[in-house]
Amino acid sequence: MNGMSLTDGQHEKGRAAGHERETIIELRNVDYTYQAGSPFAAAALHDVNLKIQRGTLIGIAGGTGCGKSTLLQLLNGLLLPTGGSVRVLDHTLLPGMKKLRLNALRRRVGLSFQFPEQHLFEDTVEKDLMFGPLNFGFTREEARTKAAEALRSMGLGDELLNRHPLSLSGGQMRKVAIATVLAAGPEVLMLDEPTATLDSAARRELIALLARLCREEGRTILMVTHRIEELLEAADEWVVMNEGRIVFQGDADELVDRTNELREWGLAVPEQLRCWEEWTARLPQLAALPLPRTPEAMARVIAEAVRGSAGAPDAVRVSAPESIHRSAPAPGSESPSEAVNEARSGEWEHDLCATN
């Protein structure tokens, strides 16, 4: 949607390092085994340690079956750890504890599941939206207001309120599913692959919305995804999981240094990271810069670097414009400066570095 608002990596870094944030989620040596003690026992998490600060937007990535969804379910008490401790806000979840009155926690920590159609079980959208608020002790009137607000905040109109949830389109269903969680006004919003069934425009719109919920309303957002590139711009921090362990936690700049490992962890390396890796190898002066978070910003930074090194060694001069030319879909961008203009107009997107 509005891609240019967060483009400057520098400003974003400054904000993140600005002041110490309160740690609201802390996992210590957490293990989780499904059906523990039965012959079907299957370990999903091993010795997970994690800290998450309030008001941050966290991307959680990992191959299938790496324990991402299990992790989310531990954070609002749907599952209790089989080892270690989980602290979320002012609740501490321990193995084997009695699950009583977790609603106080669940009101504050909302979870949107992977498949929206499994999320919606009432016969109208409005009832589904009101389900959470009613359970969390709001009156019918309040719940109705919250339902309508949540729907509007997802960019959907009131006319959907009386529709059957399963009669909606895939994208609408997904948005309604997220709205059902938002209706209760959670401080922490967890989403399990929310963009899986959306087209690219809807995906960007949703992520811009999540970023707004995080930046303007101070909510903490945890989003599971297997498309790192879609969240590269918005995420403050990344958690990468592999085979039930957290193998990486850090920001996108640190992630760039681990691109080789990403492949081992069963993740596709985002084109943007691949491109940056390639260019930093060619133009060493780029390596000192933070990773530009959007393709547009990256194109601009690279083009400026190429122009800056025009008088430099031959290898760079020959290879750089050629590579830009190869990757740019628009005809006629023969020189780096034209490439910059292309980049500014924002038409480049992910094809920027489709060289290999």
Add this chain to the structure above:
Amino acid sequence: MRDKLIIGRMIPTGSRVHGLDPRAKITAMLLFTAALILSNGWPQLLVLAALSLIVLLATRVPLKTYLRTLRPMRWLILFVFLFQLLAGAGTEAAAGDGFLWTLGPITLSAAGLSAALLAVMRMVLLIVFTAMLTFTTTPSMLSRGIEGLIKPISRRGTGAERFSLMMRLALRFIPALLEEAQTILKAQAARGADYEEMNLKEKARLLMSLLVPVTVGAFRRAEELTTSLEARGYRIGAPRTSYRQLIWRRADTWFTVLFALLPVGALLVRLTV
């Protein structure tokens, strides 16, 4: 929910029983059931119990797991026990035989107690043996086995295939539906309606509210499944080969023969004693 319902899922231990032909195991199961029905005395039932214990141990699945399969059936077992106890007592008491004690209209007798225990024993053996079959055989092998058994009986070739496909789909759908119900329960719990924290009345209401979405989900899945079967060229009656052929080995013959002896023996005992 799935934690409690463990019957119907294969537990891979790689034992000899796992390696038997599903047709042999199903035949043995039928013969065992016949023997159970024909046995009406303690000696016969103890023989059956001993034999099934040997088979259970041979599967290398812990016995505790077998006991867990009885848990969901405990109320039914109790009901059968009480029913036999009271009904059996009535007839025996009328014959004036083996009197234990009387409390108002309730009379208990030794024979009634014995009959009740026999009935419970039969039920337990049947459940545990069925569990053995499903613990050692994947659903697809099970349905292939049934298909193989029906094929020689059915005149037109498609009957067996139709039945087997139906069974396979039904078996495939049971865990899928349970999973779906569980996911919806989780979605509800996440939004403040936790099944485990509720009283009986609220639980009943919540389960009722599952009915519609799970049924809708089942139809959706069924539709997708038919489409995907058709898309991959599946046609009833079309010549098909199997990736894994069923092979009948000598062990299968011995296994079947052993179990064939059981109902014959039980029948002989019944006729002669």
